[in-house]
Amino acid sequence: MVSDLDQILTRCQPEKSNVTVSLHEASVGVFVPYLGNLSSLLDQASAHAEVRNIDPVVLLNMRLSPTMYDLKQQVGEASRHAIVACALLAGRPPHTFPNAEPDIPELKSRISAAIDFVQGLPPAEIDAATDKEVVFTFKNGAERKFTGKSLLLTFSLPQFFFHVTTAYDILRHAGVDLAKKDFLGPPR
Numbered sequence: 001m002v003s004d005l006d007q008i009l010t011r012c013q014p015e016k017s018n019v020t021v022s023l024h025e026a027s028v029g030v031f032v033p034y035l036g037n038l039s040s041l042l043d044q045a046s047a048h049a050e051v052r053n054i055d056p057v058v059l060l061n062m063r064l065s066p067t068m069y070d071l072k073q074q075v076g077e078a079s080r081h082a083i084v085a086c087a088l089l090a091g092r093p094p095h096t097f098p099n100a101e102p103d104i105p106e107l108k109s110r111i112s113a114a115i116d117f118v119q120g121l122p123p124a125e126i127d128a129a130t131d132k133e134v135v136f137t138f139k140n141g142a143e144r145k146f147t148g149k150s151l152l153l154t155f156s157l158p159q160f161f162f163h164v165t166t167a168y169d170i171l172r173h174a175g176v177d178l179a180k181k182d183f184l185g186p187p188r
Helices: 004-012 023-051 056-060 071-090 104-120 123-127 148-173 180-184
Strands: 133-137 143-147
Touching (some): 023 056, 023 071, 056 104, 071 133, 071 148
16 A cells, blocks of 8 residues: 555656767767867967967967976867767768967867868767777877777767866966856857
């Protein structure tokens, strides 16, 4: 026999619902706005350099520690992780950039190209990669196997945010007037 208390407790429990987020939403849907925010950070860095009569190369070569990448490499790695993750998920070759020393306009151009590339990949192909085996190849040639989901959630997104955050931190350390809202961008 069901007691009155059991009936009340049953009615008070919220209905359980599953929230589904597609691999496309979790990849392109995250990479694109934060790449845009990163581009805006570079605009602010450029304005900072101009107002203070600083050569922008000084900012681009700054790093937080001697063993860490400099600003231009942090920006490059953020773009690379977004491109490579989405390319692997979609089963496509990644977009590549020339091996040249970029200035701020070139870095912004590369970010724009990264955004265009990941947005141009078919969402259905990315979504189909959840359990597909993908192989990430490191710059030194070493390879690591993942499922599409594990690549994105345990490797590519953390790598991406590490490099975007470090770029932000380098600029803050350089005195660029930034706040958390510049990192996060507008609410979506």
